[in-house]
Amino acid sequence: MLALNSVSKWYGEVCALDRLNVVIPDDCYVSLLGASGSGKTTLLRVIAGFEEQDEGTVTLNEVRLEGMPPHRRGIGFVFQNFALFPHLSVFDNIAFGLRYRETGAERDGSVIRQRVADMVRLVGLEGLERRAVTAISGGQRQRVALARTLVAEPRVVLLDEPLGALDANLRERMCDELKTIRERLGVTFLHVTGSESEALLMGDMVAVLADRRIAQIAPADELYARPVSPEVARRLNAYNILSGKLSNGAFRSKASGFPVRGEHLVDGTPIDVAVRFDRFTVRPSGAAGGAEAFVEARFIASEFTGALFLSFFRSNDGQLLQVVTHMSGPEPEMYETGKDYRLAFDPNDAIVYSGEAA
Amino acid sequence: MEIAEKASSGVSTVSVRASADSPAARRQRRERRRAYFLLAPGVLWMVLFMVVPMIMVVYVSFWTQTTFAIHPTITTDSWVRFLTSSTYLTSTWTTIRIWAIVLVATLVIGYPVALFIGLLVRNTTVQTTLLILCIIPFWTSFLIRIIAWRPMLGTQGAINTILLDLHLIDHPLRFLLFSEFSVLVGMTQIYCVFMVGPITFMLSRIDPSIIEAARDLGAGFWRIFWKIILPLSLPGVMVGSIFVSVMVLGEFATAASLSGRKVNLLGNIIVTQVGSLKWAFASVAGVVLTIIIVVVITALLRVVNIRKEV
Numbered sequence: 228m229l230a231l232n233s234v235s236k237w238y239g240e241v242c243a244l245d246r247l248n249v250v251i252p253d254d255c256y257v258s259l260l261g262a263s264g265s266g267k268t269t270l271l272r273v274i275a276g277f278e279e280q281d282e283g284t285v286t287l288n289e290v291r292l293e294g295m296p297p298h299r300r301g302i303g304f305v306f307q308n309f310a311l312f313p314h315l316s317v318f319d320n321i322a323f324g325l326r327y328r329e330t331g332a333e334r335d336g337s338v339i340r341q342r343v344a345d346m347v348r349l350v351g352l353e354g355l356e357r358r359a360v361t362a363i364s365g366g367q368r369q370r371v372a373l374a375r376t377l378v379a380e381p382r383v384v385l386l387d388e389p390l391g392a393l394d395a396n397l398r399e400r401m402c403d404e405l406k407t408i409r410e411r412l413g414v415t416f417l418h419v420t421g422s423e424s425e426a427l428l429m430g431d432m433v434a435v436l437a438d439r440r441i442a443q444i445a446p447a448d449e450l451y452a453r454p455v456s457p458e459v460a461r462r463l464n465a466y467n468i469l470s471g472k473l474s475n476g477a478f479r480s481k482a483s484g485f486p487v488r489g490e491h492l493v494d495g496t497p498i499d500v501a502v503r504f505d506r507f508t509v510r511p512s513g514a515a516g517g518a519e520a521f522v523e524a525r526f527i528a529s530e531f532t533g534a535l536f537l538s539f540f541r542s543n544d545g546q547l548l549q550v551v552t553h554m555s556g557p558e559p560e561m562y563e564t565g566k567d568y569r570l571a572f573d574p575n576d577a578i579v580y581s582g583e584a585a
Numbered sequence: 586m587e588i589a590e591k592a593s594s595g596v597s598t599v600s601v602r603a604s605a606d607s608p609a610a611r612r613q614r615r616e617r618r619r620a621y622f623l624l625a626p627g628v629l630w631m632v633l634f635m636v637v638p639m640i641m642v643v644y645v646s647f648w649t650q651t652t653f654a655i656h657p658t659i660t661t662d663s664w665v666r667f668l669t670s671s672t673y674l675t676s677t678w679t680t681i682r683i684w685a686i687v688l689v690a691t692l693v694i695g696y697p698v699a700l701f702i703g704l705l706v707r708n709t710t711v712q713t714t715l716l717i718l719c720i721i722p723f724w725t726s727f728l729i730r731i732i733a734w735r736p737m738l739g740t741q742g743a744i745n746t747i748l749l750d751l752h753l754i755d756h757p758l759r760f761l762l763f764s765e766f767s768v769l770v771g772m773t774q775i776y777c778v779f780m781v782g783p784i785t786f787m788l789s790r791i792d793p794s795i796i797e798a799a800r801d802l803g804a805g806f807w808r809i810f811w812k813i814i815l816p817l818s819l820p821g822v823m824v825g826s827i828f829v830s831v832m833v834l835g836e837f838a839t840a841a842s843l844s845g846r847k848v849n850l851l852g853n854i855i856v857t858q859v860g861s862l863k864w865a866f867a868s869v870a871g872v873v874l875t876i877i878i879v880v881v882i883t884a885l886l887r888v889v890n891i892r893k894e895v
Contacts, residue, residue, distance in 0.1 A: 277797055298803035310794035314816045327812055328803025379802060 228253055229274070229383050229415065234283035236269055243269040245439035246283065251383070251417060251432075256409055257444075258418045258430030260462055265436045267419045271385045274417070275304045287382065298328060303381030307388045309372040311360040318356040320371050321346055324379040346374040349408060366397045373405075377412065384409075386418045390425065402428055423464045427451060435459045457499045457580050466501040466578075467548045469522065473498050478520075478579070482542035485520030487579050499580040504551035506576045509538065509560075512567040520574040524548055526562040538562060540570060639875070646868035655864050663865040667873065676849040677873060683768065683840075683850065684833045684881070690773040691829050692822065695780035699821070702781070703788025704796075704814065712789060719778045727775070731842050734771050738762040763845025771839045776832055780825035787821030788814070823889045830881050834874060851877075 229251040236244040243266045251257050261267040272278045274285060276297035285292045292300050312320050321343045325333040333339050347353055350370040355363060360371055369389065376384055389405070390398040406429065409416045420426050426433050427447045434444040437458040443450060451463060460466040471480030473496050478487045492498065512523060524540035527547075531537075536552040536559045550570060552559040562568060649658040667673045702715045722730055737743050738761040745757040760766050791814065799809045837852030851874045858867035 275801060277800075297797070297801045302801075304798070304801045306794045306798060308792070308794060310792060310798040312795060312799070312813055323799065323804070323812070324802030327799075327808045329805045329808070330803070332803075375798075375802065 228288060229417075230284075230286045231270075231274070232284045232286070234270075234273060234280045234285060236266075236273055236278070236280050242439055244273070244280070247440050249434060249441040249444060251415060253382075253415055254413050256406060256416045256418065256429060256431045257434060258420055258426040258432075258447075259434045259436060260420060260423055260426035261436030262462065263421055266439050267421075267436055268387060270436065271304070271387050271417070271419055274383075275302055275385055276300050277304075299330075301382045303376035303379060303384040305372050305376050305384065305386045305389050307391055309368045309392070311368055311371055311375075313361055315360065316356065317347075317352060317358050317360055317363065317367075317371050318343055320360055321374045321378055323375060328379070342378055343374075346378045349377070349411065350374045351404070365393055366401065369393060369401060373408070377408070377414075381414065383415045383417060386416060388419055388421065390420070398425075405429065423462060427463075435462050437462060453578065454501065457501060460501040460578070465505075466503055467507075467546075469500045469502070469542075469546070471498060471500070472496070478577075481544040482524065482546070483520070483522040485574050485577075487574060487577060492579075492581050496581055501578045501580070502572050502576055504537075504549050505553065506572045507548075507550040507570045508572070509550060509562065510569045510571050512569050514569055514571075518574070519571040520577065521569045521571040522548065523567060524570055525567050526564055528564065529562065540568065642868045642871050642875075645864055646872050648865045648868075650863055650865035653862070655862075663869045666866070667869045672849075673854065673870070676851060676854055677877075679765075679848060680834060680850045680852075680874075681877065683765070683772070683848070684830060686769055687772045687776065687833045688826060688829055690769065691777045691780040692826070694773065695777045695825065696784060696822070698777075699781045699784035699788055699818075700814075703785040703818075704791065707793065709789075712785070716782065716785060719781055722774075723778070727838065728842070730775060731771055731839055734767060734774075734843055735762060738767050738770065763843070763847060765844065765848050767843040768840050768848050771843045772833055772836065775839070776829045779828040779832065780822075783824035783828070784818055784821035787818045791817050819889045823885050826885050827882055830885070831878060834878050834881065 231247055231249050233246045233248060234244055235242070235246055247270065259267060259270070269278070273280045274292075276292065276295060276299075279293055287301060292302075297304070312323065315323070322339050325339050325342060333342075343356070347356060350373055352367060352370050352374065355367060360368060363371070369392070373389075386405075390401055393401060402425070405416070405418070418426075418429050420429070427450075430447050432444055433447050433450045435442045435450070435454075435458075437456075442462075443455045443459045450459070451465065454460040454463060454466070457468050460468060469478070469480060469483060471478050471483070473479075473487070473492050473494060475494065476486055478485055478498060478500050487498070487500065508519075510521075522542050524542040527539040527541055529536065529538045534554055536554055538550045538552070538559075540548045540550065542548055548570060645655075646663055647659050647661065648655050648663075649660045650663055698719070702712055702719075706712050706715065735742070739745070740757040740759060740762070742762065744761060745754075748754045749757065795813065795817075796809060799813050804812065835852055837850055837856050840848045840850050840853055841856075851870050854870045855867045855874070858864075858870065
């Protein structure tokens, strides 16, 4: 179990991590989602030991890691740019840790060959052992980087945007392989990414880094269904966030008004409401809606992305709203640019956050 | 019509003339012409001022030399004299020995400096500043830099005075100046920067994450140095070594002003022979020197295939 307790890290006046707490369970694939500049890489570097935190503790299985050099921590690091040794072959890259580590270096050539061969088989690099790492493809380099880290048998592997340098097709294939490899070895992977779809796809657990802290860590489906704060909802890139006030048990803003279940909230408090992109139905402006909640908004543009049809609207109070229609449903109708529509949704689908907590 | 013909005739039978006139071929020819045009001044210069003179030097080395004149009757006299005289063979050996020592000294002194500037300093502005600091001595003339060693190394010079004052020695050290030692010191100081520059350049290109990766895999500092940093900097070491070698092997000025005429390099022999109008003999020394330089550079290039590494 890897635990970070109240970890802070400053670069001069700039705070990169602010009293961050998180517990990463054993034998688990955790993806860490954060915008660029949110401190993802700093967090990984602190855990790996390339940098020390200014405050707080990092413990792995109850052992405190601060002050320990990177290689004593039992933590492997897979770099975003792979950081392969350019002058060594695939085999020598993978064998590097076994041969040259300070403690417990393996001197027996046949043991090294055996362990490297096992690892090569695991990551699917058979036949490329003698190649120069400059003469293999991006996906193969990714595998070498992974194999080189895994051969040292770390307890936790940190992956810094490991798929960022790969093209889309390869990325999907590597996603599956990373999961399989991890399951076979039973180690913990902490996979940092800026892509919400990658985070949700990869992680048994997903942690969201926002405002220099872990805002939420939960199983992927739970996180997607119930983000705990507007920040998390925003990071998931799947929710429209409406800001307004609570008034007589209803949400009120310039563009909208509908009853919400916020009994515990005091009248007049500012609240945020998150509604998923795909929960909206577009109706003509002024249409009778019955029990539906709605936002009046003007149509801006549409994007066709294959399985999804994205439509962008701007509400009366200036907010950009997104509506997602699945192409599996009925053919989406064409909206008229500049015309007003009514974006309707079931009030029960709205997640309410009190403004103070956010 | 023509296109249709070509299409019907198939790939294999497209006539050479038709493809030679295609826009793609024209463009290729234009680009080739431009490349030749860019190459021409350099080639012309090298042919006129290097290849032709080199051939001349080899030719002249076989001319007949009398005390006051030289005439183009082919003879091997100068070569025989050079290869049988212990003076000239000794000076050839001295040249090679001094070259080897200076090469090692510039490497031993220069590499740690390059390591500091290229690897430990990660700020490019500071890197550039430090490199400029290294070449500040070059803002004065070559001769001044050489002669400045005299008040430093002389019997009443700075080093002897300090050692005497500290009572570490009773008599001034005489080997410091006008000896092979002073030539080595002078050359090492002057040529060190040519070693530092290329090595620094190679080191600064090493991705820091590669070194972090090696650390993460458990390697200590020395392992990382031997297995990662040194191999990746070898092309820089080679380029620096070639710079230093070419300059040291052709040297004569440092030996002339710091050795008190005790050290005679091939360069010094060429200078004296030319001074006394012994052109044929100077040519022999010149050819021998050129051969040594070619052998050294070829050997260095063999050690590291620069094109492959960079």
